[in-house]
Structures are given as C-alpha cells and as structure tokens.
Amino acid sequence: MKYLGTRRGTGLALVLASALLALSCGSGGTPANLIGPGQGTTYAFIGDAPPAGSSILRFEVTLSRAELCPSVTTAGECQGTPVTLVSSPVDIALDQLQLASAFLSLTNVSAGTYGGVRLTFSNPQLKLLLADGAVQELEGADLPLSPTTVTPAFANALNVATGAKASFLIDINVQDSIQTSQGVVTGIAPVVSLVQLSGTATQPVEVLTDTTGAVSSLSKTCPTGKFTLTDSMTGLAVAGVQFDSTTAFDEGLTCDTLADNQVVEADIELRSPTQQTAQFFAKKIDLLSESGDEGLEGVVFQVNTPTQPANISQFVLLVNHEQNLSSLTAGNFVTINADPTKVVFSIETTNLLVDSSAFASGADLFAGQTVDVAITPGSLVTAVAGCANVSDNCTASAATLRLKKSTMTARVGGITAPNLTVDTLPSLFGSFSVSTFRPLSADCQSCALESITVVTSGQTEFEDALGGFSAIQVGDNVTVRGLLIKNGFTGPGPVPLGSPQLVAAKVRRLTQ
Numbered sequence: 001m002k003y004l005g006t007r008r009g010t011g012l013a014l015v016l017a018s019a020l021l022a023l024s025c026g027s028g029g030t031p032a033n034l035i036g037p038g039q040g041t042t043y044a045f046i047g048d049a050p051p052a053g054s055s056i057l058r059f060e061v062t063l064s065r066a067e068l069c070p071s072v073t074t075a076g077e078c079q080g081t082p083v084t085l086v087s088s089p090v091d092i093a094l095d096q097l098q099l100a101s102a103f104l105s106l107t108n109v110s111a112g113t114y115g116g117v118r119l120t121f122s123n124p125q126l127k128l129l130l131a132d133g134a135v136q137e138l139e140g141a142d143l144p145l146s147p148t149t150v151t152p153a154f155a156n157a158l159n160v161a162t163g164a165k166a167s168f169l170i171d172i173n174v175q176d177s178i179q180t181s182q183g184v185v186t187g188i189a190p191v192v193s194l195v196q197l198s199g200t201a202t203q204p205v206e207v208l209t210d211t212t213g214a215v216s217s218l219s220k221t222c223p224t225g226k227f228t229l230t231d232s233m234t235g236l237a238v239a240g241v242q243f244d245s246t247t248a249f250d251e252g253l254t255c256d257t258l259a260d261n262q263v264v265e266a267d268i269e270l271r272s273p274t275q276q277t278a279q280f281f282a283k284k285i286d287l288l289s290e291s292g293d294e295g296l297e298g299v300v301f302q303v304n305t306p307t308q309p310a311n312i313s314q315f316v317l318l319v320n321h322e323q324n325l326s327s328l329t330a331g332n333f334v335t336i337n338a339d340p341t342k343v344v345f346s347i348e349t350t351n352l353l354v355d356s357s358a359f360a361s362g363a364d365l366f367a368g369q370t371v372d373v374a375i376t377p378g379s380l381v382t383a384v385a386g387c388a389n390v391s392d393n394c395t396a397s398a399a400t401l402r403l404k405k406s407t408m409t410a411r412v413g414g415i416t417a418p419n420l421t422v423d424t425l426p427s428l429f430g431s432f433s434v435s436t437f438r439p440l441s442a443d444c445q446s447c448a449l450e451s452i453t454v455v456t457s458g459q460t461e462f463e464d465a466l467g468g469f470s471a472i473q474v475g476d477n478v479t480v481r482g483l484l485i486k487n488g489f490t491g492p493g494p495v496p497l498g499s500p501q502l503v504a505a506k507v508r509r510l511t512q
Helices: none
Strands: 002-004 010-021 039-047 057-071 083-086 092-093 103-109 113-128 135-139 154-158 163-174 178-181 184-188 192-197 207-223 224-232 237-243 248-250 261-270 279-289 295-303 313-323 331-339 344-346 368-376 395-404 406-416 418-421 452-455 461-463 477-485 501-509
Touching: 057 103, 083 103, 103 113, 103 207, 113 163, 113 184, 113 192, 135 368, 154 163, 154 192, 154 224, 224 261, 237 261, 279 295, 295 331, 313 368, 395 477, 418 477
Parallel strands: 002 461, 010 103, 039 163, 237 279, 248 279, 331 395, 344 395, 452 501, 461 501
Antiparallel strands: 010 039, 010 163, 039 103, 057 083, 057 092, 057 113, 113 135, 113 154, 163 192, 178 184, 207 224, 207 261, 224 237, 261 279, 295 313, 295 368, 313 331, 368 395, 406 418, 406 477, 418 452, 477 501
16 A cells, blocks of 8 residues: 655645746746746645545636735735736536646746745535535625635745745635534635645655646657646646656557547646656646547536436436537536447546446446447537536536546444445535435435445555554545445445445555
C-alpha cells in the first residue's frame, strides 16, 4: 500500500503557485524564460471533501478574484499592494474536487514574503437530494453568500525568493461553509485555509488526478512532446505539459495518435526538484473522445427498469462534463438509453484488479457509479424547460459506456483487513433511517443501501493516515475513490442482498 503524508484537512483544494512565471490560463503572465529581475513564481490549486452522509449533488461557486497579500492583519485584512492571481472569474465545481485538486494560476510576483490570499466569491449554486428523494436547487436570493470576501493567512509567511518557485493550496471546507438551521440550508459562508506545498526530486509538489480536458498546442517527436490541456471544469489551461517514454497512454491512445482537439483524461504532476525548476508532466493520458465526438461524463443518479420489449437499459445521468453538446451544462439530468445490441461496455484502464465482467451490461449499472458516455450522434433530445430536473425528460442514446472511478465520503463502520465497511453513505443511496428508497439498479427499484465494502490493496494510496491502512479506525470519516461495482448486489426489496464494492485507488482519513 502507498502512503501519502498529511497535506490538507476536509476542504476543497485549489492550488496556486507564485514565483517565476504565469501559464496561459486566463490569469495573464509571462513565459518561464522571461522572468523579471527580483521575481519568483507561484502556483495555485483548489480541492475538497464533503461530510459523510452528504446530500450534496452539486456545489458550484465562482471565484471572482484571488490576490496574494504582502501581509494579513489579525482582523483578516489584506495589507500592502496585492498581486492579482486570477484576472477573470473562474467557475469551480467543488463537488468534483473530492480527493483531487484543480490548477488555478502560475504568476510572476516580486521576491519577498506574503502573508495570505484575499479571495472574493460569488454566485454559489447548490443542488441537494432531500430526505424525501426530491431534488432541490438553491441559488441567488435562496442561497445568500456572506461574507463574499475572505482573507486566510498562511500559518508561516510564504517566502518567494528571486528566481525561485513557491506553491500553495487553497483549501475550502465545504462542510463548514454550508450554513444550516434545523437541517435546512440557510446560506454560504466560505471557510478557507491555506497550505504551502513543496516537492523533492522524487515527490511532486502536486498531482492533478483524472483531469479532463481538450488538447491543444501539441508538439511532439515521439516518444517525447508537450501540450496544453484546457480543464473542462474550470476552463483554465495548463500549458507546457510534457510527456516522454515513461508516460502511460491508455484507452487506445499512443504518442503517435495523440492529436490536438482530442478530449483526454490525464494525471499531471507538478515536478519541482529544486526551488529554481518546475514542470508539469503527464504521468498518464487516456483518450476519452476524438474531436467532434458527442459525449457526457457524470454520475449515475438512478437506474430505471429496462424498457420492454427491447430490454433497453435506461439510467439517469447527473452531468459533470459535456463534449460538443452545448445545450447541456454541468448539473443537468439526462436519461440515457443503452440498447444491449449496440452499446459497448468497458472499464477504464487502471492498475486496480477489477475484471471486465464486473461492468459488461445494463444489469451492472448502479447508482453512484461515474461513467463516460459516448452519445449516438443526433440522439440528444432536450426539453423546452431545459434539463435541470429528472422530470424534464431530456434523453440520449449511448454508443459506449465506460466505468470510471467514483468518489464518496462515508463513515467507517467496520474493518476486516484489507477491507473497510463504510456506512452513513451519501443520500444518493437512499436511507433506512427516514424510509427513503431509490432506484439503485435495474433489479432494485425501491431500495436503500446501508453499507459499501471498500477493497484496498497494494495499489491503494492512503492520505492523512500516518501508517496507512492500520491508522484507519471504526468511526473515522473517510473519502474514498475507486471503481464502484455491484458485486452481486440484487433486489428486489427495500432490503437488498449483497454489498457493492468500491475497489479503492485512494483513501483519505478526514480530520475529525
């Protein structure tokens, strides 16, 4: 098992880096070889994990401004002339940053020390699954944001030396940021902390895991090359991402076939073996779709009864990303029809031991799975009212379905090494305590799930758990990421048989 040291608490993580240069990510700046005198570079990132039992389906907020402050008073005021880190608003889907972080900026700053970062937020949007199974959307006057500006301070001043690089993480605590009264959401009050990041010759500063985006500015002489990846979530570009013979190309992609305008999923490391050097490097690149293909990526919200007599599988997808389907946006619901005679099922390439038979037909679809869907061209039908609700009945047909890694936060209810049993599951799985049952699979249309088995192995990374698996205790809240499979789970019922498995790539023990 792999162990990663403590880096953050229970918040969302944005990584910002300040020092020598700025990438072309909408924040402005200069190339790395044009560093001004007396300057250094900063990198910035963001990420989070919601509480166990969360009803959050989507949580989005706009980061309107981010400024690096020379000093911060005890009252939280930015003093001195701040340095702008993002010059235009950035929309951030906090629900997609569990066990992950997103790149924000790379900026030239004057050498010196900095006390904190002034952050201005706007336009929070929250989509919740209520106890009765209804979906509630909150925004505008129904979701007040106060304060709109916060200025977290570094525990120790950020030092940017001449010609050197410094990096930090903006950690947004989702659980504490959402204000409630008697179980009802009353508003958003951002709770944010800052974590300084550092790397070594063998340990990257930060890893942008499973970052989806479009390839551009590709330059290659195989097996080496570099490209720009524009993140589908933030719209920001990570420029100059290098690859070489150690980069793993999967899902039919090779160095020779990598091309501009393809949509890929990449694991990108920010490597900085010394304070004077830093480089983004693609450790893995998977092909999601070619230029012009129509596709969706998201979470299976519910699985419907197959339609008869054709036995076409049907499920509702909560959209995270779209490709070439501009009438849709993140947070929409689309009912996907999967004809068993036409759809190709597959599992994303990983080092996790999951047999391909675990996701081979509509019978293997399960609520909570993350899937990538290639849409049959011309099959999307949207409603006049849009696709904000399941009842809007937006539909599309699938050409391929690929199972991807899902992420959730839950409570450890039992330990049988090397596996964990987690309960207090997200409300997506229903709840026995309030007698709310959901269509979790084709054969379990009115069910609630009490627990999921988290399977760990030598391929599982443990974060914020000194000692790895042995540090996890019953009662801990954990965020887990991996492939979610039915594993013999069947209905009918409200009381189903069997326990689904999440074969874990990463486990984070959350601070209590």
